[in-house]
Amino acid sequence: MNLKGTLALLVLQTLAEGPNHGYRIAQTIKKRSKGVLDFQEGALYPCLHGLEKQGLLESSESIEQGRTRRYYHLTQNGRRELADQRQQWEKVFKAMKLVLEGGT
């Protein structure tokens, strides 16, 4: 499914539950959507880096089992942005539902 424009929201929501690294973020999104929201994992990192540059995320490196992992977590601005984006998305979702159900 085409995730254009929604990947940032999915990433922010995943990180709202706690710090995580790229691979785990990708797996969480895929698992929760039962494979419907399948995306190219290479696209995840430009998205993460972009959100970090905007000050919505912060990251730190750690070494676990011999692997270097970069953990991301939400900043206060990130939480605000998530709330805004969720609100907008829910509005669109409700409107779409009304149109598709043929309501007046």
Add this chain to the structure above:
Amino acid sequence: MIRYQELDNWLSQATAGLCDEAKTRIAPELESHVREAIANLHEQGIDEADAVRAAVTTLGDVKKARRAFRRIHLTEWEAKTVQSVNPYGTPVLPLPSSFVSLCRLLIALFLVGIIGAVIGADLWLLMRGAVGAIVVASWISPLVAQRLLKRPRAKRSPARIVLDRAIISFVVSIIFARPESWWRYVDIWQIVFEGYIRLNFATAFLFVGYRHLRLWRKMMLCDKSAGSYER
């Protein structure tokens, strides 16, 4: 640690043209991602070669990834440009930094000046406008440079620099504001100066302008407090 050729190829294509700082940020992170995917696939009973192929395939189209990274990270040229930005902004009278660049500039000015003379268009008004624009830009640039980049702060306050430049600009404007001023009658200076302005306009609009716009767009993206683009 075992190197995987497919992964290395993907990474080198995805990060091609990016600055070293971006490469050292991106490559280990993606490598760790792919190694974790390989380990998971291996645990599921898939042999290593297939696991590597599958893990790299899940990264997706390398060209799309490269475009996406270039929208976020600085390219080599952009990193050099950021490095070369003076913390005090653009000087009022930009001068070439070496003998070679001075020679190049003079040759370019001579050629463009000849073309200007052949075409015969009077660029006097344009020149004055350009000089005015350069002067105004030089006034504003310390404030912009200090605000946009995390860098060694200017020792003097930007307001003081702006004041100094206003004084220099005033002196410069006295010379340039009067068409009758002495240098107007020295043909070689007129040709050189017209050439200089033509060169600036052509390069700024056709080539440098586009690259700078892209660079500034990236800089505007970054959170000022995060200071993402360090010098």
